[in-house]
Amino acid sequence: MDDHAASDFRSFFHNLGHNWMALAGALMLIIAILVAVFAPWIAPYSPKATLKISIEDIYAAPNSAHWFGTDDAGRDVLSNFIFGARISLIVGFFASFISVFIGGSIGIIAGFYGGRVENLLMRFTDIMLVIPDLPLAVVLVALTKPSLLNIIFVIGILGWTGTARLVRSQTLSVKERKFVLRARAIGSSNLHIIRQHIFPLVLPLMVANTVLVISLAILEESTLSFLGLADPTNLSWGQMLNFAFTRGGLSAGAWWALVAPGLGIVWVVLGCTLLGHGLEQILNPRLEWHHLSVGQKMVERKSGQMPS
Amino acid sequence: MKRLLYLLNRVKWALISIVFVIVLNFFLFRVLPGDPARAGVRDPRLTAQAQQALRQRFGLDKPVINCFESLNPLKLGGCLENPLDTQFFIYVGNLLRGELGTSYQSGRPVAEMLGQALLNTVLLIGIAQIISIFLGIVLGLVAAWKSRTIIDFSVLVASLVAWSLPTFWLGIMLLFSGSYWLNLPVMGKMTAGADFNNNLEMFLDLGRHLLLPTLTFTIVVMGEYMLVMRSTVLEVLSEDYILTAKAKGLNTFQILKDHALRNALLPMVTIIALNLGFTVAGAIQIETVFSWPGLGLAIFNSVGRRDYPVLQGAFLLIAFSVITANLIADLLYSYLDPRIQAEDNG
Amino acid sequence: MSTRVSPLLEVCNISIDYIGPNNTCLKAVEDISFTLNEGEMMGLVGESGCGKTTLMLSLLRLLPVAGRIVSGQINFRDHDLLNLNEHEMNQVRWRDIAMIFQGAMNALNPVVSIGDQIAEAIQCHTPINDRGRRHAAVDELLELVGISGERAEQYPFQFSGGMRQRAMIAMALACHPHVLIADEPTTALDVMIQAQILELLDSLRRKLGQAIILVTHDLGVIAEVCDRVLVMYGGVMAEYASVDTIYNNPAHPYTQDLIKAFPDLSNPGDKLASIPGYPPRLDQLPPGCRFAPRCRHAFQRCHQEQPRLYLLEKNHQASCFLVENERIFGNSNGKLPDLGV
Numbered sequence: 001m002d003d004h005a006a007s008d009f010r011s012f013f014h015n016l017g018h019n020w021m022a023l024a025g026a027l028m029l030i031i032a033i034l035v036a037v038f039a040p041w042i043a044p045y046s047p048k049a050t051l052k053i054s055i056e057d058i059y060a061a062p063n064s065a066h067w068f069g070t071d072d073a074g075r076d077v078l079s080n081f082i083f084g085a086r087i088s089l090i091v092g093f094f095a096s097f098i099s100v101f102i103g104g105s106i107g108i109i110a111g112f113y114g115g116r117v118e119n120l121l122m123r124f125t126d127i128m129l130v131i132p133d134l135p136l137a138v139v140l141v142a143l144t145k146p147s148l149l150n151i152i153f154v155i156g157i158l159g160w161t162g163t164a165r166l167v168r169s170q171t172l173s174v175k176e177r178k179f180v181l182r183a184r185a186i187g188s189s190n191l192h193i194i195r196q197h198i199f200p201l202v203l204p205l206m207v208a209n210t211v212l213v214i215s216l217a218i219l220e221e222s223t224l225s226f227l228g229l230a231d232p233t234n235l236s237w238g239q240m241l242n243f244a245f246t247r248g249g250l251s252a253g254a255w256w257a258l259v260a261p262g263l264g265i266v267w268v269v270l271g272c273t274l275l276g277h278g279l280e281q282i283l284n285p286r287l288e289w290h291h292l293s294v295g296q297k298m299v300e301r302k303s304g305q306m307p308s
Numbered sequence: 309m310k311r312l313l314y315l316l317n318r319v320k321w322a323l324i325s326i327v328f329v330i331v332l333n334f335f336l337f338r339v340l341p342g343d344p345a346r347a348g349v350r351d352p353r354l355t356a357q358a359q360q361a362l363r364q365r366f367g368l369d370k371p372v373i374n375c376f377e378s379l380n381p382l383k384l385g386g387c388l389e390n391p392l393d394t395q396f397f398i399y400v401g402n403l404l405r406g407e408l409g410t411s412y413q414s415g416r417p418v419a420e421m422l423g424q425a426l427l428n429t430v431l432l433i434g435i436a437q438i439i440s441i442f443l444g445i446v447l448g449l450v451a452a453w454k455s456r457t458i459i460d461f462s463v464l465v466a467s468l469v470a471w472s473l474p475t476f477w478l479g480i481m482l483l484f485s486g487s488y489w490l491n492l493p494v495m496g497k498m499t500a501g502a503d504f505n506n507n508l509e510m511f512l513d514l515g516r517h518l519l520l521p522t523l524t525f526t527i528v529v530m531g532e533y534m535l536v537m538r539s540t541v542l543e544v545l546s547e548d549y550i551l552t553a554k555a556k557g558l559n560t561f562q563i564l565k566d567h568a569l570r571n572a573l574l575p576m577v578t579i580i581a582l583n584l585g586f587t588v589a590g591a592i593q594i595e596t597v598f599s600w601p602g603l604g605l606a607i608f609n610s611v612g613r614r615d616y617p618v619l620q621g622a623f624l625l626i627a628f629s630v631i632t633a634n635l636i637a638d639l640l641y642s643y644l645d646p647r648i649q650a651e652d653n654g
Numbered sequence: 655m656s657t658r659v660s661p662l663l664e665v666c667n668i669s670i671d672y673i674g675p676n677n678t679c680l681k682a683v684e685d686i687s688f689t690l691n692e693g694e695m696m697g698l699v700g701e702s703g704c705g706k707t708t709l710m711l712s713l714l715r716l717l718p719v720a721g722r723i724v725s726g727q728i729n730f731r732d733h734d735l736l737n738l739n740e741h742e743m744n745q746v747r748w749r750d751i752a753m754i755f756q757g758a759m760n761a762l763n764p765v766v767s768i769g770d771q772i773a774e775a776i777q778c779h780t781p782i783n784d785r786g787r788r789h790a791a792v793d794e795l796l797e798l799v800g801i802s803g804e805r806a807e808q809y810p811f812q813f814s815g816g817m818r819q820r821a822m823i824a825m826a827l828a829c830h831p832h833v834l835i836a837d838e839p840t841t842a843l844d845v846m847i848q849a850q851i852l853e854l855l856d857s858l859r860r861k862l863g864q865a866i867i868l869v870t871h872d873l874g875v876i877a878e879v880c881d882r883v884l885v886m887y888g889g890v891m892a893e894y895a896s897v898d899t900i901y902n903n904p905a906h907p908y909t910q911d912l913i914k915a916f917p918d919l920s921n922p923g924d925k926l927a928s929i930p931g932y933p934p935r936l937d938q939l940p941p942g943c944r945f946a947p948r949c950r951h952a953f954q955r956c957h958q959e960q961p962r963l964y965l966l967e968k969n970h971q972a973s974c975f976l977v978e979n980e981r982i983f984g985n986s987n988g989k990l991p992d993l994g995v
Contacts, residue, residue, distance in 0.1 A: 123321075126321070126325075127324070127325045127328050129582065129585070130325050130585075130627075130630060130631050130634055131325070131328075131329060131332075131585070131627055131630070132584070132585040132588040132589065132626055132627060132630050133585050133589060134585075134588065134589035134592055135588060135589075135592065135607060135622070135623050135626050135627070136623070136627075138592070138607055138611060138619075138623075139336060139619060139620075139623050140336070142611045142619065143336060143337065215472070219474055222474050222477075223474065223475075223476060223589070223593060226474075226476050226477075226593070226596075227592075227593075227596065227608055227611070228611070228612065229611065238474075241476070241477060241480070245480060245597070250480075250483070250484065250494070255484060258477075258480055258481070258484065259481070261477075262474065262477035262480070262481070265474050265477065266469075266472055266473055266474070266477075269472040269474075270468065270469060270472040273468050273471060273472050274468060277468065286542060286543075287546050288456070289455070289456075289718060289719040289720070290452075290455065290542060290545035290546045290550070291545055291546065291547075291550040291551045291554060291718075292453055292545050292550065292554075292560055292563065292564070292568075293455060293456070293719045294454060294457065295719035295720075296673075296719075296722075298715055298717055298721060298722060298723060299715070299722075299723045299736045300722050300723070300724060301723065301724060301725050301726070301736070547760060548755060548757065548760040548761045549760065549761055549762055549763040549764075551716060551755065551761070552755060552761045552762070552763075553763075554716055554747075555714055555716055555747055555748060555752070555753050555755075556747065556748045556774065556775050556778055557744040557745065557746075557747035557748045557749065557778050557779060558744075558774075558778060559741075559744060566766075566774070567763055567766075570763075570765055570766065571763070571764070571765055574765070644765075645765060646765055646767075646809045646811075647764065647765070647809070647811050
């Protein structure tokens with residue numbers, strides 16, 4: 001069993017090497033996390049620091065003092081960009097943990113117990129799926145106090161539907177496998193079966209799915225911030241874009257204030273997307289060819305054969 | 309007969325979803341803090357009579373829902389004799405009459421304000437969806453066919469990048485470049501206060517205003533469709549019946565058209581339906597960035613102005629539209645897939 | 655003295671490789687030759703993975719992307735099919751040579767009606783523009799295989815396994831091909847349905863003079879309906895003879911073992927004989943005779959050198975060194991020694 005596991009691990013990393021998407025995505029995410037963690041050391045200025053406010057300091061174009069220019073309040077865009085990574089990543093990770101926890105639990109319970117429980121849970125999931133996320137999130141956040149915790153909570157409780165469906169279908173297929181039936185036969189408790197047998201097999205797909213959920217959460221946070229629903233004192237990337245857009249950044253031609261935060265979002269989300277899709281490919285490898293694949297000629301006779 | 313039962317089942321679930329949304333909508337706005345009507349009512353500067361008058365005006369003097377206030381089952385005697393005379397049922401009654409309340413800000417009926425907005429949003433989304441569905445299907449098909457070539461790779465990367473762009477940011481970027489280099493309009497549906505000589509001029513003006521929002525929308529939504537179509541077609545092309553088609557002597561084009569496409573389009577219908585929530589989110593962002601007078605902008609503005617009847621009404625309309633669109637997609641799917649008669653998931 | 659009639663299909667020395675990653679070459683099929691005449695049914699026997707399907711796919715040039723025909727000729731009515739380009743090959747497919755695939759379950763498009771799929775075959779090669787006549791043609795084909803014409807509008811999921819197989823046969827006959835290849839048409843079907851399918855194929859041969867290649871791993875099926883038999887092992891020809899010879903006078907040890915392994919109902923008390931070991935993997939082919947590792951009679955030369963195909967008597971070939979010896983030293987009565995186990 002150990003040998004088997006070791007060779008599985010080796011082949012996993014072998015596959016990973018072939019799979020550029022997962023590697024590229026992981027790299028992008030690691031860089032983003034490092035930037036966020038080491039923000040105080042990397043950023044040239046403290047983010048909230050405003051300088052002597054004179055007209056020249058507002059929406060100043062990139063110069064030697066401010067590589068990314070300044071924003072509507074004279075703050076250094078680069079520093080805020082670096083610190084902004086923190087908020088986006090924090091919200092993304094924590095909100096998606098909530099989503100995956102809810103979705104995973106619902107999925108496993110529905111898939112494992114079946115019957116009326118499954119029916120009820122899946123019907124509820126279908127209804128939640130049909131209700132559009134962003135409008136509901138807007139309503140929820142608008143009616144409550146804008147704060148970081150609120151945003152995390154709202155995004156978290158709205159983002160679990162995809163995970164629930166995925167985990168349920170995976171649970172259904174695992175449930176029918178022999179070793180589960182054997183475990184039941186020897187009288188293992190349901191909880192034990194779920195913990196020891198079902199969960200480990202569902203986990204890999206859940207991990208791939210979590211990465212994609214994180215990307216969705218980050219996108220949603222930036223959207224909600226852009227729409228002005230977040231706590232304005234937290235300068236996430238979305239919030240920076242909100243300020244730039246609603247405080248005359250366009251008419252001032254301050255492209256630096258609009259491009260930089262957006263690129264940050266794209267970087268992190270693209271990293272998650274690449275990693276998520278890459279992991280999915282590794283876990284569910286697809287055939288290399290299909291019946292219509294373009295390839296070399298089929299007839300390649302080597303020796304000189306005379307046609308009859 | 310089985311198909312009819314399936315359709316009825318789908319309609320039933322759509323109705324249940326709508327009911328759920330109505331209930332949710334109602335309770336969210338009653339339960340969560342922040343509703344200025346209620347906040348206004350509690351304003352200590354108001355006299356008791358003024359408070360009572362305000363209460364009556366907004367119907368806040370009636371119980372929220374039968375027995376809601378007294379959840380203690382032993383106090384059942386405290387329920388009203390007329391269960392319909394509660395805030396909830398008044399609300400539902402109004403809905404059925406097409407009344408969505410009155411705007412706090414403008415005093416106009418919400419339904420009137422949002423009617424035109426709905427049409428504007430449908431115009432924007434409709435055109436963009438058609439273009440992106442078409443392009444997504446074609447590019448996805450080609451990418452899967454030419455699997456493992458440079459075409460496939462480019463389409464894949466382009467879709468992933470397109471999917472990762474925040475919609476509002478893409479809008480801003482296009483807005484910036486478009487107005488700077490191409491002198492395209494930056495907001496609204498039409499040039500304000502302009503006098504048009506004829507209909508053609510009006511359409512052209514509309515078109516110039518539609519261009520950037522539609523482009524933004526198409527790019528973002530197309531990414532998802534390309535990705536899904538590509539992976540679906542890859543699966544389909546590995547199926548045995550494709551080899552049979554080849555053996556029959558059909559050429560590649562015929563096989564793609566008559567066999568691959570037909571099978572791959574089925575899951576696409578489902579995906580498009582599932583994606584409607586994403587589409588709506590995109591609409592809200594794009595309308596905000598481009599000041600396009602649709603439901604999305606209405607939501608954005610009403611949040612800023614704390615105009616809750618409008619917010620509530622817009623949310624309801626959007627949710628209804630999505631549920632209805634999903635239902636249509638379900639019905640369409642049942643017509644396309646002959647196997648649906650056998651699989652009744654009801 | 656009758657003039658030699660040119661055979662319908664003459665396959666000469668076909669070899670097929672699979673190109674793996676890093677350009678590695680796996681020899682899937684090596685040097686196979688056989689002929690098929692009008693109205694003849696040839697059985698192609700061998701274990702799973704011996705290259706039967708690969709060989710058949712090559713006749714229609716339907717190999718997967720990694721497959722390469724590296725030598726030989728496929729002469730259909732004296733024209734080498736391997737010289738045709740893709741467009742010309744599309745004319746040959748289905749119209750001249752048609753194939754029934756293994757596992758008809760998935761070989762039919764699930765969202766198109768059976769009638770439409772058959773009509774598609776007709777329209778591709780022998781188009782009938784009049785809709786009524788086209789429907790009539792489809793119905794006729796279905797009746798031929800025992801399916802009511804009313805079911806033409808139905809979809810594959812509404813057919814049972816056996817019926818789907820028959821529908822595939824109907825579809826294969828749509829253009830009245832000269833050669834019909836049936837790849838394991840009875841596998842995964844129960845015995846009663848198997849018998850029906852075989853009866854159907856046999857009647858096609860008798861009534862329509864259809865030439866058929868029947869691919870199977872089941873010797874019992876061969877015995878019932880085939881005229882000639884080609885036994886394959888590990889990608890090469892083991893034996894090629896008439897069905898009587900194969901059953902009564904098998905020369906190759908593999909054929910002999912196959913026949914012994916087939917349970918004989920007339921001796922129910924016999925123990926089931928099986929052939930120990932497994933067929934060789936394509937990337938681990940033995941240096942000598944492919945069957946040597948499992949052969950009871952293998953001697954040293956068998957492990958070093960690959961035997962050629964030896965002609966024993968008219969229309970009986972086998973590739974085994976034992977036969978070579980026998981032919982050289984030959985028995986006076988022409989009968990092969992009983993290698994008796």
